[in-house]
Amino acid sequence: MVVLLAASPALAQETGKVDAGDTAWLLVSSALVMLMTPALGFFYGGMVGQKNVLATIMQSFFLLCLVSVQWVLWGYTLAFGPDAGGVIGRLDYLGFQGVGQEPGPAPSVPHLAFAIFQGMFAVITPALITGAFAERMKFSAFVLFSLLWATLVYDPLAHWVWGGGFLQKLGALDFAGGTVVHISSGVSALVAALVVGKRAGYPGRVSPPHSLPLTVLGAALLWFGWFGFNAGSAITSGGLSASAFVVTNAAAAMAALAWAFTEWLLRRKPTVLGASTGAVAGLVAITPASGYVAPLPALVIGAVAGVVCYLAVSVLKPCLGYDDSLDVFGVHGVGGTWGALATGLFASRAVNPAGADGLFYGNPAQLLPQLFGVAAAWVLALVGTYVILKIVAALTGLRVTAEEEALGLDIGQHGEAGYNFGPPIFAGGAGSPGSSVLSAGKEATLRFSSVEGEAPRPETTPGGWPQ
């Protein structure tokens, strides 16, 4: 995005005409990035206990809806409206007014396509944070927090880096959102984990991941969607998007290998959760660099991400004792910070003439705006998230009760169970001893042999269920 907005005056002068290929790729990319948010729900959902699987998936799914609406109403204009003092966008595009079919900020795609692509980034970023407070946050508090965070942290930061704000003017490179998406969500996750507090029983007595196949499915879909995230961020369809596509795949693969081999070396076994988390760490790290680096440096970025993020979640977190339940900080905060700095090391104008050279290509000065961008994102995320959480705590409270945490958020917050296996669990109604729909007025009691040993005999023998 930066590429086009900051540095393609040639294109802009040349046309203002919609390019079919660019538009097609950008719309496909938007759909790919959309898929990442439910994919994140699966990735996270597999890692929690089975009593919290729905609540965890719901947080991602709900944000897809909530932020999509917020983006149309006021999010887009705050991030990408005409610049006001380098800090925020003006309200010209409130309700998507003036966002039309003619090219917008990018010269060759409809303004609407650009806006919806950006909207998908705004959706996934607060969803990433939910891994930090999984298994204990009230749904009402989560909704309020996410809406405020999207408006007060994400939208301004997106403006600073991509919308013509001060970081963009400083020349900080962030091709696809290392700073805006990953540092912001990762650092906010750390704050959220500290403010919300540990899960009951952490660290010794919390449930291990209940379904790693679900997590691997989520990681694989995230990887798939990430091609839209990074290669789509070229906002053109051509050499640059192909380059971003290739380095994205290379870094993800390398990071998964690096994480798995590090575990193999240090813990004797390469784990499936490790390999899939490593892939995500590599995707995070390559994100800011994806439009500026060649494939070999991408392998280095991925390898370092795999090892460093592994150490962050398996050594740093236990040492410091915070309960960032699904390692949002360790993967996105640490991986995103590494990626932003690595962009200052490995960026090359041979890959992208609109970018800059990094340290290893003769321009150590590029590290400065990169550092500044990282610092700005850290500060905004730390302060913004802390203040928002305090406001939400005062309004709704942050955590469910201890009893509800023990029962699980699926039943407690949503009234559903993720898995209704085994014998039917419903009280039986007349004529249908397996289940009864109370709202249909068939309240009847069917007693199983009770744990108290004093209930009436079962009316239907176990195994004799009609279903």
Place this chain on the structure above:
Amino acid sequence: MKKLEIIVRPEKFGEVVSALHGAGVMGMTVTDVRGQGRQRGVVHYYRGAEYRVDLVMKVKVEAVVPDALVEPVVEAVCAVARTGEVGDGKIFISEVLDAVRVRTGERGDLAL
């Protein structure tokens, strides 16, 4: 020799196992169970329809112990599993005629 069937809240399971270990019981059989007592169930909602779930998730730990261990084990389990709310569970105690260690053929308390 007595068999204890200890039915507790799932979230108390870890502490109950520690309590059993502390009381000198090393062997046990554990099952996820659903049952009904005085604790009220919960209501599920699926597409607007309400379902009352009267069966509550519990964990059942079965342990066979020498007679002398029964009281200490019961005390230790109650100490950790009690919240004071309805639904803390039950312990059923019954006589066991004999036990056999399959590997050696040992009988009685020696087999525990």
